[in-house]
Amino acid sequence: MTSSSPDLSLQIGSLQMKNPVMTASGTFGYGVEYAELFDMSKLGAVVIKAATMKPRVGNPPPRIAETPAGMLNAIGLQNPGADAVISEKLPQLAEYDVPVIVNLSGESVDEYVQLAEKFSACGQVDALELNISCPNVEHGMDFGTRPELTAELVGKVRAASDLPLITKLSPNVTDITEIAVAAVDAGSDALSVINTLLGISIDVERRRPLLGNVTGGLSGPAIKPVALRCVWQVYEQVDVPIIGVGGIMNTRDALEFIMAGASAVAVGTATFVNPTASVEIVAGLQQYFAEHDLPDLGALVGAAHP
Amino acid sequence: MVSVECELLSNEEDAPGHYVMALAAPEIAAEAQPGQFVHLRTPRTFDPLLRRPFSIMLADKVHGHLRLLAQVVGRGTEILVNTPVGAKLEVLGPLGTGFPLPTGDGDVLMVAGGVGVAPLISLADALRGFEHPAYIRGLFGAADEDMLVCWIEFAGRCDEFYVTTEDGSAGERGLITEALAQQLDRGQAAVAYTCGPVAMMAAVAQMCGDADVPCYCSLEQRMGCGIGACLGCVIAAADGGYLRVCKDGPVFATDRLDWEAILSDQQ
Ligand SMILES: Cc1cc2nc3c(=O)[nH]c(=O)nc-3n(C[C@H](O)[C@H](O)[C@H](O)COP(=O)(O)OP(=O)(O)OC[C@H]3O[C@@H](n4cnc5c(N)ncnc54)[C@H](O)[C@@H]3O)c2cc1C
Ligand SMILES: Cc1cc2nc3c(=O)[nH]c(=O)nc-3n(C[C@H](O)[C@H](O)[C@H](O)COP(=O)(O)O)c2cc1C
Ligand code: FES
Numbered sequence: 293m294t295s296s297s298p299d300l301s302l303q304i305g306s307l308q309m310k311n312p313v314m315t316a317s318g319t320f321g322y323g324v325e326y327a328e329l330f331d332m333s334k335l336g337a338v339v340i341k342a343a344t345m346k347p348r349v350g351n352p353p354p355r356i357a358e359t360p361a362g363m364l365n366a367i368g369l370q371n372p373g374a375d376a377v378i379s380e381k382l383p384q385l386a387e388y389d390v391p392v393i394v395n396l397s398g399e400s401v402d403e404y405v406q407l408a409e410k411f412s413a414c415g416q417v418d419a420l421e422l423n424i425s426c427p428n429v430e431h432g433m434d435f436g437t438r439p440e441l442t443a444e445l446v447g448k449v450r451a452a453s454d455l456p457l458i459t460k461l462s463p464n465v466t467d468i469t470e471i472a473v474a475a476v477d478a479g480s481d482a483l484s485v486i487n488t489l490l491g492i493s494i495d496v497e498r499r500r501p502l503l504g505n506v507t508g509g510l511s512g513p514a515i516k517p518v519a520l521r522c523v524w525q526v527y528e529q530v531d532v533p534i535i536g537v538g539g540i541m542n543t544r545d546a547l548e549f550i551m552a553g554a555s556a557v558a559v560g561t562a563t564f565v566n567p568t569a570s571v572e573i574v575a576g577l578q579q580y581f582a583e584h585d586l587p588d589l590g591a592l593v594g595a596a597h598p
Numbered sequence: 599m600v601s602v603e604c605e606l607l608s609n610e611e612d613a614p615g616h617y618v619m620a621l622a623a624p625e626i627a628a629e630a631q632p633g634q635f636v637h638l639r640t641p642r643t644f645d646p647l648l649r650r651p652f653s654i655m656l657a658d659k660v661h662g663h664l665r666l667l668a669q670v671v672g673r674g675t676e677i678l679v680n681t682p683v684g685a686k687l688e689v690l691g692p693l694g695t696g697f698p699l700p701t702g703d704g705d706v707l708m709v710a711g712g713v714g715v716a717p718l719i720s721l722a723d724a725l726r727g728f729e730h731p732a733y734i735r736g737l738f739g740a741a742d743e744d745m746l747v748c749w750i751e752f753a754g755r756c757d758e759f760y761v762t763t764e765d766g767s768a769g770e771r772g773l774i775t776e777a778l779a780q781q782l783d784r785g786q787a788a789v790a791y792t793c794g795p796v797a798m799m800a801a802v803a804q805m806c807g808d809a810d811v812p813c814y815c816s817l818e819q820r821m822g823c824g825i826g827a828c829l830g831c832v833i834a835a836a837d838g839g840y841l842r843v844c845k846d847g848p849v850f851a852t853d854r855l856d857w858e859a860i861l862s863d864q865q
Contacts, residue, residue, distance in 0.1 A: 321827030328599050341829075349839050353863050356820045356830040361645040365822065370829045370840065504863060513644045541644065564648060564822045565639065567601050567690060 298581035299588040300574075302336065302556055304533050305456030305481045307391055307419045309336035309556065312589055313546070313574045316537050316560030317342055317395035317421060317460075318367065322381040323388070326567060333389040334571045339558060340381065342397040342423050345406060347373035352504035357493040362514030362539075363561060364491050366505035369397055369426060374410050382416040391418035393458065397426055401445050404435075405452045412453040420455050422446065422480075425462030425487035426509075436462035436487075439474035450479035458535065460484035461522070463515075468522050469529040476530045484535040484558065485526050486519045512561040513539045520552050527553025527594055541569065543576025551596035555589065599693060599825065600625045603686040607663065609679065613747040615670045616713060617679040618655070624662025626691045630654050632721040633696025633816055633849040636664065637824035639688035640677045650674045651821050651844070653717040653793075654692060655748070664689075667716040667748055693824050697721045697791055697814055697849050704788025706732045707811070708756070709778055709802050711739050711794020715752050717816045717849075718793055722755035733757050735781055739774025739798070743767035775801045782809040789814070792852075796864055803852035813852040817860075819843040834859035 300311040314337040320326060323338045332338060350370025357364045371377065377394070385392050394417045398404035404422065411417050424436035424445065435445045446459055459475040461468055463486040472483055488509025493502040501507075519538025526534055536554030540546050541562045549557050562569035586592055607620040626636060637649040656665040670676050681687060697717070700706055706725065708718045715738060725732045736756030740746045742765045753759040760777045761769025770777065775798070781787065782805060792802045793816040806813035822830035826845030834856035835841045841850065 319823070319828060321823075321829075325823070325825050325827040329601055350829060350832065352859075353832050353834070353840070354820050355832060356648075356822050356828075358646060358648050358820075361647055363647060363822065365828070365830055367829045370832075512647050561647070561822075564824070564828065565644070566688070567823075567825070 298578065298586055300577060300581065302533065302589055304419065304458070307337070307456040309391060311336040311574050311577065312550070312556035313570055313577070314393070314535065314556060314558045315339050315563065315570055316558040317423065319560040319563050322385065324384045326563070327388075329567045330571050334574055335390055336556060337391040337393050337418070338385065339393040339395055339421055340377070340385070341371055342369050342395040342426065343371055343374050343377045343407065343411070344369055344397050345374055345403050347371065347376065354502060354504055357502040357508065359491070359493055359510065360514060362510050362512035364493055364503060364508030364510055365488070366503045366508035368505060374407055378410065378414045378416065382414065386416060393417065393419045393421050395421045395423045395460070397423045401448050404445055405448050408449045408453040412455050417455065419458060420449070420453060421458040421460055421484060422449060423460050423487070425460050433462050433464060436471060437465050439470045442471050443474040443478040446475045446478035446480050456481045458482045458484055460487055461526070462487050463518055463522055464490050469525050472526040472530050476532050480532065482533040482535060483526060483530065484537055485522045485554075486538050489515055489518060511538070513541055515539045516545060520548060523549055523552045523554050524597075527597065540573070541565070543573050543580060546573050546577060547580060547592070550589070550592050551594070553594040553597065555593050599691065601688070601690045602626070604689045606681050606683050606685050606687055609681065609683055612667070613744050616747040617668045617670075618748065619666045619668055619679070621664045621666070621687065621689060622662060623664045623689055626689065627657040627659050627662050627664050630657035630664070630692040631696040632724040633717045634692040634694050635848060636666070636689050636691030637693060637821070638678060640674050641681060641685065641687065646674045646677070648822065649690065649824060650678065651818070651824060653720070653816065653848075655716040655719050656723055656751070657720065667713060669713040690824060694844055694848050695846060699724070700732050700789045702788055705786050706734045707737065707778070707781055707787045707790040708734060709737045709774060709790060709792040709794070710752065711774060711798040712741075712745055713747060714792075714794030714816070715748055716793070718791060719748060719751050719755065721791055722752065726755055735787070736760070737774055737777050737781065739763070739777070739794070741765065774798065775805065778802060778805055782806070782811065787811050796860060799852070800857045800861055803855070803857060807853060814849050815852050816848045817843050817850060818848070834863065
């Protein structure tokens with residue numbers, strides 16, 4: 293053990309994080325749900341559930357199906373709408389000393405721009421994450437599967453907001469680096485890699501898809517190798533910070549993502565299994581960096597690349 | 599609500615495929631309200647991945663014990679009931695919104711189907727502890743005598759107790775709804791509580807609605823977080839939206855729900 297504690301802080305534009313561990317959108321509600329279980333201010337940042345302009349009731353149940361070492365979800369972006377998120381949800385989070393990132397989901401470029409303007413003006417969020425990769429609503433992935441649409445969207449949102457901009461990529465593409473490069477060239481300050489993989493589960497007794505929405509997004513340990521591969525590929529093509537997401541259950545998984553090229557990690561499904569997984573990873577990273585005499589985060593980011 | 603590791607104190611098969619598991623969980627037992635549940639993790643593995651929800655059947659606040667009733671229906675429950683006594687289980691709870699306690703005079707009806715008896719035992723136990731205990735008429739329906747799980751725990755907390763089995767091996771032969779019809783005809787019921795198969799609860803809800811008896815049911819849905827964050831466990835509400843079983847429920851006033859949608863989602 294070294295005497296000085298390693299510096300795990302990280303900066304994405306004006307977003308200052310004390311450590312690289314965040315929550316993954318949709319798995320942490322609006323933060324307050326977990327406040328009884330641990331101190332949220334120990335996290336690098338909190339990413340809240342996707343917000344849309346109008347309230348959305350979401351998809352019919354069942355919305356969850358367990359799969360081998362993973363799960364499918366088809367929530368369908370249920371949320372009370374941007375105005376209610378700003379007036380009812382964000383003020384509760386303001387009590388905690390932790391940056392808040394809002395995940396935005398629009399149906400058109402205009403709607404993303406309006407969302408970005410609304411949340412920038414509200415003064416209660418520290419960064420925007422563009423969800424261009426939701427597999428559970430019609431057209432949810434369009435902006436994340438065609439580079440020219442990605443570029444247009446990111447460019448227009450960039451022009452509409454001064455907040456740090458993170459673009460969340462879909463793995464449901466042939467070449468994820470094309471989308472990554474398009475987003476960065478258009479002004480994205482960072483990339484979240486990845487959202488869920490599109491999947492189906494079938495109930496053999498009822499002879500029907502298990503999920504009410506038929507398809508859902510696969511998450512959890514089952515997708516970790518895919519997510520790692522995506523981070524690896526994107527790291528070789530872009531120079532902005534990458535937030536690794538997908539099947540991170542513990543410190544060891546987080547380290548794999550950092551070595552593959554992630555500057556930060558987001559913990560999703562793991563929180564359902566172990567509600568304190570994210571803060572345990574913060575402590576685990578501190579310990580690993582100290583034990584290996586690593587001075588700061590940068591010393592390990594991308595370390596596995598030749 | 600706490601997330602704790604709890605020792606499994608005992609684990610006994612009560613009926614074929616049904617186990618009563620006792621856990622040392624003082625923090626959870628102290629807080630637990632009738633109708634609340636716990637989210638249990640199968641021992642340290644990522645497959646099965648998600649926790650499994652179980653109603654609290656009894657919360658012994660004095661000794662700090664919880665009793666659960668687990669029916670084996672798949673891999674997760676198979677693993678849980680085979681956990682050796684003395685081992686630790688990760689338990690999150692108590693979770694959800696339980697039964698509202700009766701306020702006025704009149705009898706309390708409890709309608710249980712199979713393993714659905716568990717949360718009703720916790721409710722009956724709480725009502726027993728009142729200074730002026732409510733008069734409880736318990737109704738228990740099952741396929742056959744073997745499936746009358748924990749009936750002694752239930753019957754012992756009721757003032758009147760009625761059983762129906764589909765094959766007539768115990769009590770009256772028939773469905774529990776027939777017994778309920780007779781009880782509703784007697785009048786005097788101030789409130790009804792039910793837990794069991796969805797089709798049974800839908801029928802109970804309808805009959806109580808027709809008889810103007812307020813009715814509360816405890817529902818199940820597949821869960822992710824168990825604490826209201828993921829919106830994975832929703833059920834159709836009468837007003838057209840969705841309610842979270844883990845947070846807004848698992849207990850709901852039956853008139854808040856869209857039973858037609860709930861029944862069709864099951865098919
Ligand atoms: C609030 C609540 C309280 C419950 N209380 C009890 C209880 O006291 N005793 C008891 O035995 N069971 C209870 N259940 C149901 C129990 O959680 C499931 O039976 C269990 O999760 C199945 O796990 P499995 O791995 O054995 O089955 P799986 O292999 O996952 O599935 C087998 C079958 O179980 C059903 N199932 C799976 N997950 C759930 C789920 N989360 N909720 C409902 N059904 C599910 C599926 O329809 C499937 O057909 C409760 C469920 C809820 C939501
Ligand atoms: C229940 C659930 C809801 C989700 N909702 C969103 C969402 O609203 N917006 C989004 O960008 N990603 C959403 N995701 C994707 C996660 O943020 C994350 O990218 C994905 O689950 C992979 O990480 P994991 O394996 O650690 O869960 C959701 C995932 C789950 C499981
Ligand atoms: S299980 Fe996550 S909201 Fe109910």
